[in-house]
Amino acid sequence: MSVEIPRDGLTPRFWETKPMSKLNKQEWEALCDGCGKCCLNKLEDDDGTVAMTRIACRLLDGENCLCSNYPNRHKFVPECIVLTPKTILENLYWLPMTCGYRLVHERRPLYDWHPLISGDPESVHRAGVSVRGMTIPEFQVDEDDWEDHIIEEPL
Template identity: 50%
Template sequence: MGKISDPPTGDTPFWESKSLDALSRDEWEALCDGCGKCCLVKLEDEDDGTIHYTDVGCALLDIAACRCSDYTNRAERMPDCVILTPENIGEVKHWMPQSCAYRLIAEGKPLPAWHHLVCGDRQMVHRRGKSVIGIAAIESEVPEAELPAHIIDIDD
């Protein structure tokens, strides 16, 4: 992540003082807590539209580091990867975990205490068990038919 280019307004941190579409690129990138939950394979219930997360990571997810192994080129490498933007967050946030910082801000909610912008520690998300670091498998190792057996609750 780059440094935050714009100082917060007064004592109010930027994520509380600015709307998502007013954030600088660095501020936008800094909002990501690094949980990796959005990089898990998701299944949508055909009957009621419910989104189910699995413990299976995208083929580009570096499971040990809990980050995309080719973030810069992710759109080209993985066409299914949804690139979050201020313009599409309202439309796709229901696909994001409830803890996702972008979803929280879009819904007018505060960042959690374990978020690195709040606590100053990027590893806290992992220590608090809020990330998918070390999850079970990557997409290429799990046949599609077995994905339902990998459904997990990521918002506990």
Template identity: 50%
Template sequence: MPGADRPFWTRPLASLGREEWEALCDGCGKCCLHKVEDADSGRIWPTNVACKLLDLKTARCSDYKHRRQYVPDCLRLTPALAASLEWLPETCAYRLRADDQPLPEWHYLVCGDRDAVHRAGASVVGKAISEVLAGPLEQHIDWGDEEPLEVERVDEE
């Protein structure tokens, strides 16, 4: 089979087995942050609010195997979804490989160090709050370079 001697993370996603697919995850935890969708525009806004199962010290799911039992809407990422979900972070290994891009130098498969993602500042460690403590998601939207919409309050008389 052509390319079989290449590291699996450089091969097309369709050629990966389940274990190889799972091993692509860089452990950043960004996909476990809640998103808010603008009802009018459909735009997805990221927040810094993490799923209750995300361990904020390691950026790993505390019960990955049973996560859908506790979080029924937890997404099962597939190669097709990796290529189509616009909200996946630009640094996501699944997204990069779906776009036929190389993994970043800090990815553990490249450098051999699972903590490199955190030292590179590419994970949610030290940047997220658990949904258990956060309160309303709207208070945690990451507006990026855009200013939040200002809402003028009108007191009813």
């Protein structure tokens, strides 16, 4: 039985058959649905509760919901977290509930709007689960006022 390899080079439904620790860089990056929620600044209470704000990292492109300087992001945002199979467990608590990395780690299916399922990177935006059009750049809001911009996760 032969396996059809799509033009993007990814094995169909690789996330269902390969453990996260065995994913190559292209497969790992493909798990990102492009929603932009991980690039929103979050507030954490003393009890560990995380609240999402609509305040976006200075590098988030609010239209395409991707980092505008992904390869060099740590030069500009040193606190940007590098998510890897080794670091996912310690960072799971702040990942959005709809995040492909979280879903695969929890052995749950990806949503129909995920680009790996739909084949279309715009499907996440059409489904209304991305942060497109709802963010404020972090340099426009004083950090003391971030609580005024807490939002519910777009599901």
